[in-house]
Amino acid sequence: MSSSRSETSSGDSIRIELLPLGEILSAPHGTSLHDVLFAKGVEFPCGGQGRCRGCRIRVIEGELPLTDAEENLLSREELEAGWRLACRGIVREDLKLDLAQWETPILADDSEFSFSPRDGLGVAVDLGTTTIAAQLIDMRSGKVLGVRTALNSQARHGADIMSRIEHATARNGQEQLKRMIREQVGDLISKLHTVPDESHPPLTEVVLVGNTAMHHFFCDIDITPLAQHPFEPVDGGLKVFHASQLGWELENDCVVRFLPCLGGFVGSDVLVGLLATRIHEQESPQALVDLGTNGEIVVGNREKLLVASTAVGPAFEGARISMGMRAATGAISGVVVQDHKLQCRVQGSVPPRGICGSGLVDAIAAGLELNHIEFSGRLAGADTLVLSPPVQLTQGDIRELQLAKGAIAAGIRILVQQWGEMPGGLSRVYLAGAFGNYINRSSAQRIGLIAFDPDRVYPAGNTALRGAKLALFDDTPDLTSCRDILEMVEHVTLNSDASFQDIFVEELQFPS
């Protein structure tokens, strides 16, 4: 069912893959990289004059010839590692690029949490497919002493989980992916915990959370079972290392734990998301929804928890949308209806040049409101929905959003249905992840993405990182707090539900 993936193979068109999302662009031979990337929301602090380092990119595949500006502004190590300035580049051959700038908006966590103090310092790591976030915590006070974020360096071997698993299985890359991720996380931790401060206790513990694929890559467990049905990990359990076993030189050779997976692709990031939201302690059923490129959903209460994962794709991140871009200067990030007209909110005091995920959800909700978009998703009597010139949505853009929205909405419905009798429905729906923080809850309800009263929907931030911090404070050897949740959880394969197709097809449409 590939409805709109376009192949670019014409002679003069150059293919550019942008990591970490794996978005694929095409541009005519000889175009400046500045023009191509500017349209996608990459910012050029000096205006693209080659006077700053703001638009650094790393060339992973293909070649961009060196210019004087780059020799002046980048170190020899950087140049050798493939770093260039995007503003200097001309597109002449297929390229795979990593954007330094896109590291910044990774969501950390600064919310308060309750804990019983322990001695020592701890590090909590949220190891995502796309991004990594780590925090150094003083476990006596719960104070966050430092934060580091990065793009997962494995992204050069595939933007999404499945292509990375394919790299491991079909191209013998598992050892390489393990080495990359261990090195990168070790590096982040040593940067967080540089010179031991006299006033601080020693580093005693590191806790990592991540999906099942990340768990397997990091812990060096055979990834092959995750490539095919039934997608069940052979060993998704709690893994305990000493730093030296991972090749890390850390103080005290401290303990490193990778927390256990829940089942299928659903890993410890969701497990500790439950610790953070405490859904497993409630009487009335609640839900936790992570709107990433791989969506994860939990539905349940203190008696029973069901989890599932579903492929959402990158539409909510602005990828595969014709004028999609990340939430940066010039992005339409919100749309409202005023006097029967669309009013757009643009980031920064500049004319609009694209639309990001939150803007997309708003724009479709507003389009439905004004009857510019029919419930089937069809544009009523026009080829495009003009938002604020030159930014507009095409029919294909709306279809991309429908696929993403349908996957999440169908997943929630099936888990609720399988959970059973639920008088009053879900009392709360937590939205995890950055997108959950920015999305307008009324618009999400209007388009049927999160079809719940906005009063019941709670943006919950980076629940994985917050939950990993909570797990640091559990000093029982087998992590009782996590083990208790594991015993309550049942993993559901959405595709195996007999009603999946009917429900998914229904949820592709917008609520009337």
Place this chain on the structure above:
Amino acid sequence: MEDLSQLQEAVITGDATVVREVTEQALAAGHEPLKLVNEYMTPAMDEVGRRFETNEYFVPELLLSARAMKAGLELIRPLLIASEHPSAGRVVIGTVKGDLHDIGKNLVAALLEGAGFEVVDLGVNVDPQAIISAIRENDADIVALSALLTTTMPSMRLTIEALQEAGLRDQVKVLVGGAPVTQKFADEIGADGYGSNAVAAVELAKQTIAEGR
């Protein structure tokens, strides 16, 4: 004649009830069954395909139209078989081993039926041996394979190899499709054709049969 344009319209809008009613009335009034298919229903599905390709129609509309078409064909097919009219071709279809995705595959199966093919749907996670048995039992012309995951695409290659070992490769045409599949991949594994979406897959099946006859 007004009734019959209604038939065409009902397939396009996906109204199975109207399709069934009008088909019954038309057959009762003595209209040629094959004419109903060739002059009204098939052109209607062509129009549905066109609307899908231009993004005007989406998966739900495509499924509804395919369902409506099927409702009409269920009434017509017994008459065609009685008059020994040949089918468009026999297709064995399935999602390859290791992969559970079936919506795209179901859509292709429904559209193939709508286009007059006899379809044997083996479901998802289909072992190559099951495909081999189905080809033998049904004397199939075409094997259509679907995969939606990068990691299950190699199963397509294994299936084609199994067909070779079983000595069936030359008897059938193998068509492949699914979101991560490309023409290049299809060529690499020695498939006979690649459909970039459900509508294209049906066109490809028609062409394949036409070339083989």
